[in-house]
Amino acid sequence: MHIMFIPSWYANERNKVHGSFFKEQALALQNKGVKITVAYNEIWPLTLINKVKEKSGLYFNIEDNLRTYRYKNYNFIPKSPLMFKVFNKRMEKLFKEIEKKEGKIDIIHAQSSLWGGISAAYLSKKFNVPLVITEHSSVERGPYIRESYIPSIVDSYNTAKKLIVVGNGLKKELKKLTNRDDIKVIGNLIHFSKFPLKDKKVDNKFRFFSLAFLEGEKGFDTLIKSFSKAFKNMDNYELVIGGDGSQRKWLESLAFEEGISDKVTFLGALAREDVSKWMRKVDVFVLPSRYETFGVVYIEALASGTPVIGTFNGGAEDIITHDNGYIVDIDDIDxxxxxxxxxTINKEKFVPEKLREDCFKRYSPDIIADKIISVYKDIVEEGEV
Known part of the structure; x- marks a missing residue:
């Protein structure tokens, strides 16, 4: 079975880790024996004119053991639905080149509708190849969504033979857009080797850790107020916040106003290796987001054997149970x-080895890859391939 794997965003010269979870999924599928060819429409913004050293056009390389074809060029008509016609033609060139060099494509699998899924739907209809879309992003809340894009996005969902989402909250949203009852939920995976089991404590401080972009939807203001309410006048409790963003200075001033600036540490942006270290050395991971489509940081914590606290934000409730942490209402400080x-009182209930084992059973690469392969097999059995 040959899958044309289309990420909507992906690693490039300017961002080496962009779309890393797409690459990890492609590798997991390839490791299970599926033939994967990555096809990426690498779109350069006009702000990079005269700054990009590469030439536009079609490229092939083996990248991290994945056969990868890229079509590179500028987006000459940004923010206009007309750009999709340009993107479609670029993706068509990739399709023809891949079939010529790699053989017949059995299934097209796009990661998110904007931008890859829209062009994938065009290919599916033109070349009569069944389409799978895994949606990772919200249409209602997506920062790059314009009203004029929505018809193309919905068309891609309705073109797909199989539509997958990463969380039940996102499933509800897409069901309203498409009226489809066959939307399947398959979460993201993580590589457990990158998140070893937590370290043994070396001091008596109880540390809460949080990590995200410091933006409004992540609920850090609620977190700081709640931490203040619970631990302001108690010794040996710390809140460590990783990540950077537009709210950082305001959040630092909020911690000062709450009288807990001596208990709150802002780490700034963290490399993935540092994220793993912090997940292992703290007692609890907490992120009271106002919205998540999935919430990979929760499973990174659980993989490390660290219990979690989250909110009913659309993604966390698929991950958090009474056996691995607590879940509360959004913006409920109390x-x-x-x-x-x-x-802090019931911490002995959460055994690191058990947290990791349960997480592995739900989100390891083999488990997630098997679920996706099952979707591919359904298409084959339905006679679409």
Whole structure:
């Protein structure tokens, strides 16, 4: 079975880790014996004119053991639906080149509708190849979504033989857009080798860790207020916040206003290796987001054997159970403060080895790859291939 794997964003010269979870999924599928060819429409913004050293056009390389074809060029008509016609033609060139060099394509699998899924739908209809889309992003909340894009996005969903989402909250949203009852939920995977089991404690401080872009939807203001309410006048409790963003200075001033600036540490942006280290050395991971489509940081914590606290934000409730942490209502300062206090009292309930084992059974590469391969097999059995 040959899969044309289309990521909507991917690693490039300017961002080496962009779309890393797409690459990890492609590798997991390839490791299970599926023939994967990555096809990426690498779109350069006009702000990079005269700055990009590469030439535009079609490229092939083996990247991290994946056969990868790229079509590179500028987006000459940004923010216009007309750009999709240009993208479609570029993706058509990739399709023809891949079939010529790699053989017949059995299934097209796009990661997110914007931008790859829209062009994947065009290919599916033109070349009569069944389409799978895995959606990772919200149409309602997506920062790059314009009203004029929505018809093309919805058309891609309805063109797909199989539509996958990473969380049940996103499933509800897409069901309203498409009226489809066959949307399947398959979460993201993580490589457990990158998140070893947590370290043994070396001091008596109880540390909460949080990590995300420091933006409004992540709920860091609620977190700081809840931490203050629970631990302001108590010794040996710390809140460590990783990540950077537009709210950092405001959040630092909020911690000062709450009288807990001596208990709150802002680390700034972290490399993935540093994320792993912090997940292992803290007692609890907490992120009270106002919205998540999935929430990979929760499973990175659980893989490290660290219990989690989250909110009913659309993604966390698929991950968090009473066996691995606490989940509370969005922006409920009192409930979050109680959960943070309760977990300090009941910390012995959360055995690191068991947290990791349960997480592995749900989100390891083999488990997620098998679920996706099952979708491919359904298409074959339905006679589409």
């Amino acid at each position: 409930s979050l403060a109680r959960a943070m206090k309760d977990i």
